[in-house]
Amino acid sequence: MKNLEEQPVSIEDTQKPTVAIDATRATPGDVARTTLRAKIRDYPVLVSHDGVASPEALQIADRAGALVLDTSESTEETQMTLVKAAKTYGFCGLIWHDAPSEPIDYSRTVYEFENSEEYVVSAAIGSSEDRGAQTEVLVAIPAYNEADTIGEVVSEARQFADRVVVVDDGSDDDTAARAEEAGATVVAHPRNRGYGGALQTAFAEADRLGVEHLVILDGDGQHDPADVPKLVETQRETGAEIVVGSRFLGDSDVPLYRRFGLFVVNTLTNLGLATFHRGSWIHDTQSGFRAYDADAIRSIVEDGSIGTQMSASTDIIHHALDRNYSVEEVGTRITYDGENANSQHPLSHGVVLIRNILTLIEQERPIMLIGVPGFVATFVGFGLGYWALTNLFRTGDFPVGLAIASVFFVLAGGLACFSAVILHSIEVHLG
Secondary structure, three states, rough: OOHHOOOOOOOHHHHOEEEEHHHOOHHHHHHHHHHHHHHHOOOOOEEOOOOOOOOOHHHHHHOOOOOEEEEEOOOOHHHHHHHHHHHOOOOOOOOOOOOOOOOOHHHHHHHHHOOOOOEEOOOEOHHHHHHHOOOEEEEEEOOOOOOHHHHHHHHHHHHHHHEEEEEOOOOOOOOHHHHOOOOOEEEEEOOOHHHHHHHHHHHHHHHHOHHHHHHEOOOOOEEHHHHHHHHHHHHHHOOOEEEEEEEEOOOOOHHHHHHEEEEHHHHHHHHHHOOOHOOOOOOOOOOOOOOEEEEEEHHHHHOOOOOOOOOOHHHHHHHHOOOOOOOOEEEEOOOOOOOOOOOOOOHHHHHHHHHHHHHHHHHHHHHHHHHHHHHHHHHHHHHHHHHHHHHHHHHOOOOOHHHHHHHHHHHHHHHHHHHHHHHHHHHHHOO
């Protein structure tokens, strides 16, 4: 990890006391949860270790935005070493949390700090009722017949969330049982409702719990749960209602055929939604790895137009842009080597997505999808007609083929232009 002088701290961060924990005797999950809860509330975090702490715990703390300090060479007590480090950084105080497995009651702790003349205060621990109700980061996992992978995904995700919910979408294997064994809350559909239907249930559950951040990831092991803090932290820093984990901005080994297919789908989606007008071109419109804030959760739950199938990803982006929500992207790692990954054939999946996107463009951008090609066809028709007449006057022979093609293009193009105008009028006045 970096040395003290290699980890700069902004002046704004020093205006609040730093939360300090010792990672030597804490589990990776304890470190992740403590760091995330503090960062969500804009409190800086100091994590110490004496050289024998879990490397995973230190990596989690570093990626979640904590300042990680090696105290192995210090001859003083850990708390005293952290106090000196906090003063060196210029923090106004230090909250010592010696039980990272327990959540901090920030209201009581901050009250005690503000009414104390001491530089260090001990963190007040939340009551059992507070611990049960505290769900700031919820990870929801839509799953259909993912028994082989769901247990591992849940176990990893629990390290970075207050609660994990698995939406079992009518699986006929042991998905639900293995998810519960791994520590997830399972919401089961009696029958398969599709990916979009599982998402609707996840949003409804997040809205019921009143969570601050909902992170959706797949149950097949493609998404790396260790990236959850990155999405949550980006959402907290930018205020974006939606943060997308993009495979094209991260270290993902996307197969060439998928990269090409996704390029087509992403291009059509961005053109259809006119993201270029908003200056918000989305590189990975089909990523299921996303974080949503409370506003986005609430509005999506209230929107009955979100589809039940794979097109739900596009529907949600459409929903967000319609409400002028901010959509940010961060690079994430997605793997394609899972045995159970991609249960739907990528070709058929791509065809369905493109069909749905073209339908969306027809509804939202008829001038672009129908009007522009119609105008081009009409122009080509007139060009062919001019060519046919020129040939007639020059040679005396009437080119029947050119004449028929000319009439066809003019009629088809004119009909397309007329249809585009009608559809555009309907969209403007009734949409």
